[in-house]
Amino acid sequence: MRQLDVVIVGAGPAGIGMALALQRIPGLKYGVLEGDQIGASFRRWPRQTRFITPSFHSNPFGLADLNAVNELSSPAIHAGVEHPSGDQYAAYLAFIANGHNLPVVCRCKVLSVARLPRSGFRLDTEQGTLQTRFLIWATGEFQFPDLAPFPGAQWCTHYAHVTDWQDFTAPRYTVIGGYESGVDAAVNLVAAGRHVRLLVRKSTWDPDSDYDPSLSLSPYSRQRLYEAVDTTRLTIIFDVDIVKVSPCHRGGYRIHAADGRHWDEPQPPILGTGFLKGGGAIQIADLWEWNKEGRIVLTEADESTRTPGLFLIGPQVRHDQRIFCFIYKFRQRFGLIAHSLAQCLSLDASALQTGAGAWGPFGNSECCDGCEC
Ligand SMILES: Cc1cc2nc3c(=O)[nH]c(=O)nc-3n(C[C@H](O)[C@H](O)[C@H](O)COP(=O)(O)OP(=O)(O)OC[C@H]3O[C@@H](n4cnc5c(N)ncnc54)[C@H](O)[C@@H]3O)c2cc1C
Known part of the structure; x- marks a missing residue:
């Protein structure tokens, strides 16, 4: 039985970006479990599909590439295109994860999640069982299409x-x-x-x-x-x-x-009628509170209102009129979640950047040196 402070489930842009934020907390024991491979959803896009949000290397002027998962990288530089394909973006994610030695375990689908009696979770996976104090659910929506929007x-x-x-x-x-x-x-x-x-x-x-x-x-x-x-x-x-x-x-x-x-x-x-409203979060449906529109209810810190210690990151996150369904939107929550976890665990959160200022405008003007792509 392995024991971690934080487990992230899913290695798409939400999971990888979240892991990069957690890496800035010294002493934190965390890992990413991915059922397939890094960027698996993007590998499944139709061959002709391209990013609709443009990628551009604006980082040195304090405005991170819209599709980047950290402030120092740029899919525009990595892929050499403004509108990456799914394969190109998956390759960028894998490049970033490998370059940062992120602890990602691929082909390790999480099969079930159980709450432990006092706090924390037990995860049954394709590669065995582990325990974690906090759980971040980052399973996206592309692999969870709504196949029954109407009869027939x-x-x-x-x-x-x-x-x-x-x-x-x-x-x-x-x-x-x-x-x-x-x-x-x-x-x-x-x-x-x-x-x-x-x-x-x-x-x-x-x-x-x-x-x-x-x-x-x-x-x-x-x-x-x-x-x-x-x-x-x-x-x-x-x-x-x-x-x-x-x-x-x-x-x-x-x-x-x-x-x-x-x-x-x-x-x-x-x-072209869309995806399940809860996306991959339906895999652990009982651990969330659902509103009458079928959306997940979260605290201001993106924690489940039903299950303390469980967080959601990715396109399903909504707060009133704010819909975080693009990478440039939901990445702004990485620092927020990492910060609240560091506080709970009494760890040093000083290296974390939180809020819109972390990504621009003009909140990141130090990044000319050491661009990763
Ligand atoms: C056609 C299309 C075009 C888009 N264009 C853009 C765009 O231009 N810009 C933009 O910002 N957004 C775009 N989006 C939205 C964007 O793709 C999603 O918001 C993004 O992929 C969400 O990232 P994610 O990491 O949450 O999910 P995903 O990328 O889907 O990653 C989730 C991961 O979780 C894994 N997983 C699922 N269940 C389990 C489990 N039980 N155990 C372990 N692993 C599991 C999956 O294998 C997957 O790798 C587009 C979406 C579509 C469909």
Whole structure:
């Protein structure tokens, strides 16, 4: 039985970035358990998918690369591109983890978590059992797609299960969903020469939509969407609330909208309808308090309100109107969580940087020396 102060579950950007913050606490015994490999979710992205948040080496001027997991590195420098692919970003994460000798154990899926009688947790993993005083859950959402957004969704292909849009060789497809993954699917199919019908509830890209990219389409996706429209192979149908997909007697599928409209489609419709609201946190659903919208309730320090000692980091974290679903957003919580753990364990937290100032604007002007990428 191994015993640690802190275990992080998941080695995506949340887990790796969190581990880099914990490394700054002298004397802390911590480890990262990863069910697959570092950056596994990014390795599963469709081959054509690119980061929508641009990477740029702005670090020496006090504004860290938007996609970096620490203040000194830059995916833009590591990959040499502004919009990394999934494989390029996974390679960056592995490079950073190895360069810092982070204690990451790969192929060590956490199978179950039990609370210990006084405090702490027992973790049963693919490689044995261990105990930890604190647990940080960083399992993301990409590997937890919502496969049942409406009846008949089992006839559809979810975005998260696509490896390569070149494998979609029929002349036309229907995509359901008008946010990032639906638009990415439509744009890549059009780029592959297909005709696409995109069914959306509302435009997430009109000028009146919210500016927060967690609620409206990013500039990168808008630009690609307009280019796809210009080919005339993309048809967008608005105000569509899909309620069912059913197989047709003569083959193909019928897509039903709430207002009675329907569309027949020979190919399985493609779902760009999103991921489970709790993402990978549903693996330990009993340890969280869930609100009526199906979101996890957290303290201001991102600790579970139901299970003291359990923290959440990553895209599921929400506080009122603040949605931390991008790396540049959720990385701002690394220092906060590390700080509260150091305090609980009476360890020195002086090397930690907390708050937005750690990442800029202009809060990190010392980093010209020793850039890691
Ligand atoms: C198409 C697409 C494009 C995106 N573009 C951007 C972008 O441009 N910029 C941006 O900031 N964000 C973007 N995002 C969102 C971003 O990818 C996620 O917010 C980010 O991956 C979350 O990081 P994470 O570390 O929380 O999760 P993940 O990267 O999913 O990592 C979670 C890890 O946990 C592991 N795991 C899961 N369960 C267990 C278990 N039981 N035991 C052990 N390990 C486990 C998984 O194998 C995985 O490696 C995009 C998302 C998608 C789907």
